[in-house]
Amino acid sequence: MNTVTRPRILVVGAGFAGVECVRRLERKLSPDEADVTLVTPFAYQLYLPLLPQVASGVLTPQSIAVSLRRSKRYRTRIIPGGAIGVDLKSKVCVIRTITDRILDEPYDYIVLAPGSITRTFDIPGLTDHAFGMKTLAEAAYIRDHVIAQLDLADASQDPAERASRLQFVVVGGGYAGTETAACLQRLTHAAVKRYPRLDPGLIKWHLIDIAPKLMPELGEKLGRSAQEILRRRGIEISLGVSIAKAGPEEVTFTDGRVIPTRTLIWTAGVVASPLIATLDAETVKGRLAVTAEMCLPGHDGVFALGDSAAVPDLAKGQEGAVCPPTAQHAMRQGRHVADNVIATLRGQAMRPYVHKDLGLVVDLGGRDAVSKPLGVELRGLPAQAVARGYHWSALRTNVAKTRVMTNWLLNAVAGDDFVRTGFQARKPAKLKDFEYTDAYLTPEQVRAHVAGTARLDR
Secondary structure (H helix, E strand, O other): OOOOOOOEEEEEOOOHHHHHHHHHHHHHOOOOOOEEEEEEOOOEEEOHHHHHHHHOOOOOHHHOEEEOOOOOOOOOEEEEEEEEEEEOOOOEEEEEEOOOOEEEEEOOEEEEOOOEEEOOOOOOOHHHHOEOOOOHHHHHHHHHHHHHHHHHHHHOOOHHHHHHHOEEEEEOOOHHHHHHHHHHHHHHHHHHHHOOOOOHHHOEEEEEEOOOOOOHHHOHHHHHHHHHHHHHOOEEEEEOOOEEEEOOOEEEEOOOOEEEOOEEEEOOOEEEOHHHHHHOOOEEOOEEEOOOOOEOOOOOOEEEOHHHEEOEOOOOOOOOOEOOOOHHHHHHHHHHHHHHHHHHHOOOOOOOOOOOOOEEEEEOOOOOEEEEEOOOOEEHHHHHHHHHHHHHHHOOOHHHHHHHHHHHHHHHHHOOOOOOOOOOOOOOOOHHHHOOHHHOOOHHHHHHHHHHHHHHHO
16 A cells, blocks of 8 residues: 655744744645644744843733644644754754754755844853843843842942942844843833832943944934933943953953943844754855745755845845845745745745835833834834834734733833842853753764664664
8 A cells, every 4th residue: 555645844943934934834735735843942932022021021921922832723743842953965854852852853845944043252251141132031031130130239238249230231232232221221220219228320231332333224313313312311322342351240341441240131143043054055144045935056845034044135126135134024934935835845936035124113111212114214102102013913813912912001000010030040041051052963963963863774
């Protein structure tokens, strides 16, 4: 009796791109057309743009972590782990599960959407003493840490210790860094009223970036407006400056200043997932070089998108232009690549990806925001309405929308709360502890592992 096996579609990553791809595949493919498998350490989609609001306590962590299993139609098999290597020739993905078991997952079609990791540099002490803002765990941890600094400063009898615990440094003048500094500064400004022994003047926030402008994508006027808002709140902004070295109780800037601090938050950009390096394929600034259809040239059935792929930006009409690593592109690329996978399965022609950028929104907390929807520059409450309206509409489920809206309304009426949740252990967890960048294999190790497993199976 002949057994006909269904094509195996493997999707790597449950970010905006991966989840949108899986949802589209489930809607448009009948169950007997293909088997769909998703590789992700967590069975939820994280709405990353709202992470600073989790760190500041405006939103609860579960409100922006949308379960992948809520849909009654969900039939995708989930492997709880991360892809650590791909053998394109053998069509095998090597996976490390959350229990550190190594699996070999064969595929017929693979969609690579592993996302990105925090970009770091060879700065002494950086990974040992800095916090990141890329995961839900990091956001919750930073909130605990910042409130703990207020508690410890209030209890301290040492003026030097008190001063160092009440200074905070954020590196990165992009959207993540700017929103993180803005939201957390509002938290400490509100919280210090509950600490009568603390001098509010001792709380200082520093936002630094090596670039000459804050969020240059916003343009000159809006970028300047954002700076004015932050400076009016008391945040010290230093441009053209980075970190020379980091220690447990102080940070040295490249301009020679030494800032006593116990809190260094690093948000200076992202790079493609280390998984891309295991493919031994052409890259563009670390991102996988793909066609406008999001296919990997020379390899049938291999698609890549999102932060880890250099997808040509045809809407710009400029040679060499690639899509920026933003949520609006990732979501649309996810749906588009699913259509191209289905077209390939059915022997139809694929379509190139084209999307014109809808604009930018920056939520600075409270009534402060700057937005540029469709090129229209907005500030204040209109910008805040656009920013929150965009984020709210982009949330995937009605449950998530309800939770976020409820959190926003509760925060507006009742204000912030300053409770430490207890996530912070006695052993500090820093940048190196949240992103497992040492878990990936080299291309040679991938090939050797797959070949060794194949010999054992024979």
